[in-house]
Amino acid sequence: MLSLVGKDEVLRNVYRVARLFDPTGDLSDYASLRRAFLGLLAQKNPHMPVNYSWDPFIRDPRVEDQLASAFDVDVALNDLDQDTVVGDAFSQEQRDRRLARARDALDSLLRLDEDLNLVFGLVVHSVFCKASSPSHKAHGGSSSGMIGSTWLSLNESITKSDIMEMFVHELTHILLFVDELNYEQFDYDEIAKPENYALSAILLKRRPLDKSIHSIVVATELLEARRRLLGEPADLTMHPPTPELAASAIRAADSVLGLARVETFTSARLLGFVRTCREQCQSFLSPRAVGA
């Protein structure tokens, strides 16, 4: 989303939502804008913890459980048992070790780009670590049930480069959720119907349209992050190599845009994102598109 619409558009999305919480205050500085934005999230999700501190990493197991409960709902758009994906808590020692790895990766990522640093700090209030359930192999996720919170499982095998990409990945979901607070995106009755499923860019399966479109935007943001900031280090294990990811995102975009009557259950804005992502991904098909 950040490369797709730019920092200013993201700031305006956050600002308009923050204004709803604080209609008269001065929200032109970072701290006030963030506080009002988080205030709105807290007001709308009174049962969910919102972390106002400047440190997003959650060490309290009770807060972790509350945040994880945003995943624990059997919703119409779940196609892969998402409600059972978050597993057990880690021991405090394991949690601290994982959080230290996550912090190191996040610090390294945010040093690379001032806009990314600004936007991440504004919208991501909580990062928590819990295992993936034994029946799933998942690296983490985000839920619109608690916007601004990110779950990471941080298996031992994933690398620092993977974690940096994971933060770009999850930030994209969260920014799409924030965009949806400003602009309606879907007709939910329609997108839950299997005939309206489309290919996803990363799993390459037919999935509900929200998953498919999010995956296209995530893939594009990852590719742009690799081009501008990260390169494509040899230790990447999570997301596919650049030409493969770009080709998959283009196939997924074609699948979305080829759905019958897609414009009747997906907003023009969102379809515009898909078209732009498709164009951006075209430029990554050459193996030399991203430096090592």
Place this chain on the structure above:
Amino acid sequence: MAEDIKKTRIEEGYGNLVRQDLEKLIERVEGQELTDSEIKLAMKTFMDRFESLTHRITAGAAISRAVEAVTETEVLDTGKVTEIRFGQVPLASQMIMVAFD
């Protein structure tokens, strides 16, 4: 007055985080838990975080520029969309995005 309160709030939040980091670091140095190279690395990490926070805190001009064109009508429109979003039956509209292996 409002400006003073705002400034104080920013400094409190910012100062607490910086102080906590520094206190933790000093404790570890005093407890001789760290080697020289670990101390250097910890200081570098601390300074990086300090710079990152400084950038955010001083981003006011960028925020002002970005939001100056937002109108009251846009905020009202956003209010309607936000109400719909949070008001929709959760089981119908909740999106759970998982990064599967």
